[in-house]
Amino acid sequence: MTRSVLPAIALADASATAGPSPLGRPGLSGLPPNVLAAWLADRGEPSYRARQIADAVFGGTVASIEEIATLPVGLRRALTADFRFDTLVDTDVRVTDEGLTEKALHTLADGALIESVLMHYPQRRGARERHTLCISSQSGCAVGCPFCATGELGFGRDLQTAEIVDQVRFSSRRLIASGRRLTNIVFMGMGEPLLNLDRVLAAIEALNDPHRFGLGARHITVSTSGVVPGIRRLTALGPQFTLAISLHAARDPLRDVLVPLNRRWPVAEVVAAARDHGRATGRRISYEVTMISGVNDTDLDAQAMADLLRGDHAHVNLIPMNPVAHTPWTASPMPVIERFAATLEAAGIQTTIRRNRGQEVGAACGQLAAERAGEPPAPAVARRRSRLIAESAAALLGERSHEPVPAGVGD
Ligand code: SAH
Numbered sequence: 001m002t003r004s005v006l007p008a009i010a011l012a013d014a015s016a017t018a019g020p021s022p023l024g025r026p027g028l029s030g031l032p033p034n035v036l037a038a039w040l041a042d043r044g045e046p047s048y049r050a051r052q053i054a055d056a057v058f059g060g061t062v063a064s065i066e067e068i069a070t071l072p073v074g075l076r077r078a079l080t081a082d083f084r085f086d087t088l089v090d091t092d093v094r095v096t097d098e099g100l101t102e103k104a105l106h107t108l109a110d111g112a113l114i115e116s117v118l119m120h121y122p123q124r125r126g127a128r129e130r131h132t133l134c135i136s137s138q139s140g141c142a143v144g145c146p147f148c149a150t151g152e153l154g155f156g157r158d159l160q161t162a163e164i165v166d167q168v169r170f171s172s173r174r175l176i177a178s179g180r181r182l183t184n185i186v187f188m189g190m191g192e193p194l195l196n197l198d199r200v201l202a203a204i205e206a207l208n209d210p211h212r213f214g215l216g217a218r219h220i221t222v223s224t225s226g227v228v229p230g231i232r233r234l235t236a237l238g239p240q241f242t243l244a245i246s247l248h249a250a251r252d253p254l255r256d257v258l259v260p261l262n263r264r265w266p267v268a269e270v271v272a273a274a275r276d277h278g279r280a281t282g283r284r285i286s287y288e289v290t291m292i293s294g295v296n297d298t299d300l301d302a303q304a305m306a307d308l309l310r311g312d313h314a315h316v317n318l319i320p321m322n323p324v325a326h327t328p329w330t331a332s333p334m335p336v337i338e339r340f341a342a343t344l345e346a347a348g349i350q351t352t353i354r355r356n357r358g359q360e361v362g363a364a365c366g367q368l369a370a371e372r373a374g375e376p377p378a379p380a381v382a383r384r385r386s387r388l389i390a391e392s393a394a395a396l397l398g399e400r401s402h403e404p405v406p407a408g409v410g411d
């Protein structure tokens with residue numbers, strides 16, 4: 001049984017009520033129930049039509065508004081004139097890991113590209129089979145973490161609520177067609193979810209609502225690079241989904257380089273906000289650490305992280321860096337990751353080493369979109385590499401970066 005634990009967010013996408021936009025008509029899956037109810041009432045339609053529409057949109061068996069057989073033809077026409085059944089215009093799917101990872105590159109109405117990754121985890125040792133979808137919240141990202149393909153692409157635009165929800169509908173339809181169902185959703189694709197928080201919350205509400213997608217909030221994880229006001233807002237709302245913090249480093253000089261947002265909200269503030277969130281919601285906080293050889297995997301960094309998180313109800317995931325073009329870096333070797341994990345565990349911090357999925361098709365989101373964008377000029381790539389080497393070397397000596405905060409972040 002699923003239960004809606006999020007407060008009703010009476011928040012329409014601007015596009016749900018505004019006039020023509022370059023994105024076309026609003027997507028049906030992103031309409032807040034009150035907006036759809038008002039639209040139906042305006043046309044003298046009975047209120048139960050809303051349920052019929054939601055069943056069709058989220059049921060996974062109908063491919064267009066015209067096919068919703070439960071609705072009168074006139075209503076189908078009116079809906080088609082005002083809304084879209086799907087906001088994903090085109091999708092290119094690549095399957096890898098012997099069918100265990102399916103990476104999708106979606107094209108939106110204005111040509112913006114986003115990625116989602118479906119990962120299948122077969123049943124094993126008492127653990128049930130899982131199908132986890134990683135979705136995007138923005139096209140590109142303004143935060144600019146240098147080990148991330150999306151960060152290198154820069155910021156495109158915020159996704160609309162329906163564009164977030166439709167990534168889920170896309171994969172859910174594929175799963176339903178093979179007799180399976182989606183079990184988990186993680187906001188770990190392109191973009192910083194807490195910098196598009198209104199739309200992300202509206203999407204989670206649609207995904208969580210038993211009358212719409214109906215996935216329990218405990219099966220939803222939102223990952224953030226550390227937008228402190230966003231974390232505090234989530235704490236005030238009291239939602240029950242899992243919060244994951246992309247930590248990567250416990251020392252400010254290094255985190256300034258790896259997560260440029262750290263210059264605005266330093267690591268101690270991020271962890272304090274996460275700690276408060278954990279206390280207020282009773283949920284364990286997940287920390288993600290992308291392990292980069294010789295950069296953030298030293299004994300000094302392991303000890304700093306152990307000191308920072310000691311005594312917290314936290315879980316740390318150590319993830320070897322996915323190879324990304326245009327960085328000077330590679331993944332930490334497994335023995336180094338194991339040593340790092342041992343330091344954290346000795347401080348009583350639960351730690352898991354994660355295997356990377358779908359490396360050959362670039363499972364770290366942004367890589368397919370980057371391929372489409374084409375190769376940047378070689379001198380620019382060389383400059384970027386040497387800047388990163390210099391910055392991370394300075395960080396090892398404990399110097400804080402004096403680079404400004406990236407434009408468009410956390411204004
Ligand atoms: N912007 C949010 C959510 C999207 S990124 C955030 O940063 O948390 C999701 C996760 O993928 C983050 O933990 C990020 O650090 C990680 N990631 C990005 N590039 C990676 C790479 N090359 N290898 C491994 N993990 C990567």
Ligand code: SF4
Nearest residue numbers: 141143145148151225
């Ligand atoms: Fe943005 Fe997350 Fe990539 Fe950093 S890791 S650039 S916050 S998507």
